[in-house]
Amino acid sequence: MPYTTSQLSDLQDITDVLHAYARAIDDNRPADVAALFTDDVVLDYGGDYTNLIGRPLAQKFFAGGTSRLYKRSAHHVSNVEIEFTGDDAANSIAYVNAWHEFNQEEFDVDMPNAWIYGRYIDELVRKDDTWLIAKRTFRAMGHDAWQSPCTYIDRS
Amino acid sequence: MPYTTSQLSDLQDITDVLHAYARAIDDNRPADVAALFTDDVVLDYGGDYTNLIGRPLAQKFFAGGTSRLYKRSAHHVSNVEIEFTGDDAANSIAYVNAWHEFNQEEFDVDMPNAWIYGRYIDELVRKDDTWLIAKRTFRAMGHDAWQSPCTYIDRS
Amino acid sequence: MPYTTSQLSDLQDITDVLHAYARAIDDNRPADVAALFTDDVVLDYGGDYTNLIGRPLAQKFFAGGTSRLYKRSAHHVSNVEIEFTGDDAANSIAYVNAWHEFNQEEFDVDMPNAWIYGRYIDELVRKDDTWLIAKRTFRAMGHDAWQSPCTYIDRS
Numbered sequence: 001m002p003y004t005t006s007q008l009s010d011l012q013d014i015t016d017v018l019h020a021y022a023r024a025i026d027d028n029r030p031a032d033v034a035a036l037f038t039d040d041v042v043l044d045y046g047g048d049y050t051n052l053i054g055r056p057l058a059q060k061f062f063a064g065g066t067s068r069l070y071k072r073s074a075h076h077v078s079n080v081e082i083e084f085t086g087d088d089a090a091n092s093i094a095y096v097n098a099w100h101e102f103n104q105e106e107f108d109v110d111m112p113n114a115w116i117y118g119r120y121i122d123e124l125v126r127k128d129d130t131w132l133i134a135k136r137t138f139r140a141m142g143h144d145a146w147q148s149p150c151t152y153i154d155r156s
Numbered sequence: 157m158p159y160t161t162s163q164l165s166d167l168q169d170i171t172d173v174l175h176a177y178a179r180a181i182d183d184n185r186p187a188d189v190a191a192l193f194t195d196d197v198v199l200d201y202g203g204d205y206t207n208l209i210g211r212p213l214a215q216k217f218f219a220g221g222t223s224r225l226y227k228r229s230a231h232h233v234s235n236v237e238i239e240f241t242g243d244d245a246a247n248s249i250a251y252v253n254a255w256h257e258f259n260q261e262e263f264d265v266d267m268p269n270a271w272i273y274g275r276y277i278d279e280l281v282r283k284d285d286t287w288l289i290a291k292r293t294f295r296a297m298g299h300d301a302w303q304s305p306c307t308y309i310d311r312s
Numbered sequence: 313m314p315y316t317t318s319q320l321s322d323l324q325d326i327t328d329v330l331h332a333y334a335r336a337i338d339d340n341r342p343a344d345v346a347a348l349f350t351d352d353v354v355l356d357y358g359g360d361y362t363n364l365i366g367r368p369l370a371q372k373f374f375a376g377g378t379s380r381l382y383k384r385s386a387h388h389v390s391n392v393e394i395e396f397t398g399d400d401a402a403n404s405i406a407y408v409n410a411w412h413e414f415n416q417e418e419f420d421v422d423m424p425n426a427w428i429y430g431r432y433i434d435e436l437v438r439k440d441d442t443w444l445i446a447k448r449t450f451r452a453m454g455h456d457a458w459q460s461p462c463t464y465i466d467r468s
Contacts, residue, residue, distance in 0.1 A: 003165040009315040011168065012323065019391045023405070026453055028468040072464070074429035074453035076409050078234045078390045079175045093179070097232050097253065097409065099429055101454050113456055117230035117255055141182055141230040142257050144269055152228070156184040159321040167324065234390045235331045249335070253388050253409065273386035273411055297338055297386040298413050300425055308384070311340040 034059035046151025088126035178231035190215035202307025244282035346371035358463025400438035
């Protein structure tokens with residue numbers, strides 16, 4: 001761009017936030033997921049979901065998935081693109097290939113393992129030397145066997 | 157290696173080119189795909205394809221896929237390895253896990269969703285401070301439900 | 313963290329080791345896989361496997377997979393998180409989405425293509441300016457059509 005050492009370090013730290021999110025989800029540690037968000041985080045997951053606002057609601061939302069609906073999951077994050085929008089602010093877009101095995105007893109219909117392919121479109125801010133997700137928008141690129149409605153990326 | 161700050165910055169920029177490619181493909185923006193190539197780019201996709209030479213032909217090729225054959229796609233890029241071959245030249249190898257949903261009305265046979273797993277083997281050059289793909293070779297590692305012939309990597 | 317240029321360079325080199333591993337596996341080059349390990353490497357793959365100790369045994373283990381059991385494979389590595397534990401030591405966690413096509417003639421049962429989703433939990437050391445894997449633990453997050461027992465990550 002060229003990037004400075006400080007910026008390269010920030011790119012690494014921000015990427016680490018995205019990876020920590022995936023690992024906490026797949027470990028079923030919803031409190032650790034929520035700790036990666038700002039207090040007033042906004043989560044726009046599309047589909048049938050209204051926006052979720054605030055860390056406590058986010059934690060509750062993720063706990064419902066990771067501890068109840070999903071028996072196992074694997075969130076493979078890649079294609080991380082980051083743009084600084086200020087000294088302590090950045091936007092990122094990352095791909096996720098998210099695989100899920102469901103707790104069948106929670107559902108009335110057969111729930112085969114399912115993949116959803118999408119993008120996390122994030123706004124991040126640095127607070128007290130820590131990068132946090134202030135807004136996350138999820139948009140799907142496609143899926144296999146995913147049973148819920150999803151909001152897709154715009155395609156030209 | 158060790159890398160200098162300038163080289164680390166270039167590694168980031170080159171990786172960003174690979175990600176911008178995937179995102180433009182999945183967004184169905186073939187002109188933006190072509191903008192990542194040099195004017196005299198060479199694309200060697202193997203399979204039944206002869207090499208495509210030049211940016212206009214590349215754009216036409218990708219437009220045929222993204223706007224006609226594919227209803228949706230998701231190109232997950234990972235395992236990016238980059239080697240500098242000069243101050244303004246580099247080779248890269250990256251993995252892609254490319255998922256496709258097809259526009260069924262374009263085909264006479266049933267076209268299930270398909271994955272192809274492969275490698276982009278690229279030669280990049282810097283022109284006017286921008287890294288561009290000068291040559292791209294795609295070789296498959298495997299696939300699920302992919303209907304076209306593909307050329308595989310060499311396995312010992 | 314913030315990272316220094318030297319640390320950012322090391323992060324790149326360590327990540328390159330993880331990618332070189334995947335590429336050597338998928339190329340069926342088990343000697344090149346083993347060259348990424350220390351002489352006294354410990355491999356804990358879980359499942360039915362006891363720990364494998366030492367580079368020669370590691371090479372034999374991987375050769376059995378890549379040259380006999382697997383016809384093709386694709387090891388997509390992502391979510392690389394690295395923590396330095398000394399000047400010449402680091403721990404890493406990485407995700408892998410590992411796809412396999414089997415040599416059907418080696419099996420008495422039908423072996424469909426299979427995915428396994430897991431984590432490489434590694435200890436790396438620098439020897440003579442080269443980062444090597446001293447210990448690798450593999451734990452599964454899930455799978456589709458994988459026929460062997462696997463040891464899963466702990467989920468809360």
